[in-house]
Amino acid sequence: MAQEARLKLRMQKELKLLLVDPPHGASFPTLSSQSDITDLSSIHAQIEGPEETVYSKGIFKIKIQIPERYPLQPPIVTFATPIYHPNIDNGGRICLDILNLPPK
Numbered sequence: 819m820a821q822e823a824r825l826k827l828r829m830q831k832e833l834k835l836l837l838v839d840p841p842h843g844a845s846f847p848t849l850s851s852q853s854d855i856t857d858l859s860s861i862h863a864q865i866e867g868p869e870e871t872v873y874s875k876g877i878f879k880i881k882i883q884i885p886e887r888y889p890l891q892p893p894i895v896t897f898a899t900p901i902y903h904p905n906i907d908n909g910g911r912i913c914l915d916i917l918n919l920p921p922k
Contacts, residue, residue: 828889829858843868859884862898873901 836846843866861882867873879898885891897910905914 825888829884833858 833849837849840846845864846861847864848862861884863880863882865878865880867876867878877899878901881896881898883894883896885894895912897906899910901910905912907913
């Protein structure tokens with residue numbers, strides 16, 4: 819099986835898992851089981867702020883960009899909703915050192 823076909827099957831499996839059993843507090847309003855796998859380079863999601871925190875009752879919109887080298891390269895996640903958090907920069911990017919890829 820060609821690598822591209824394997825990646826397409828993997829994306830279909832992961833999409834189905836996201837829709838059937840999404841992470842707690844997360845929703846994917848633009849995804850459906852009929853979504854075109856070839857057009858999943860960018861996914862829009864919403865997450866609810868955790869209870870008993872300053873973020874509770876908040877709805878935060880995020881954009882998930884799937885790189886061409888996925889799964890060898892991790893998705894790029896950016897907050898579209900402005901948020902103050904020590905690990906989120908002014909552009910909405912997650913800036914946590916442990917998430918960076920090791921040097922080449």
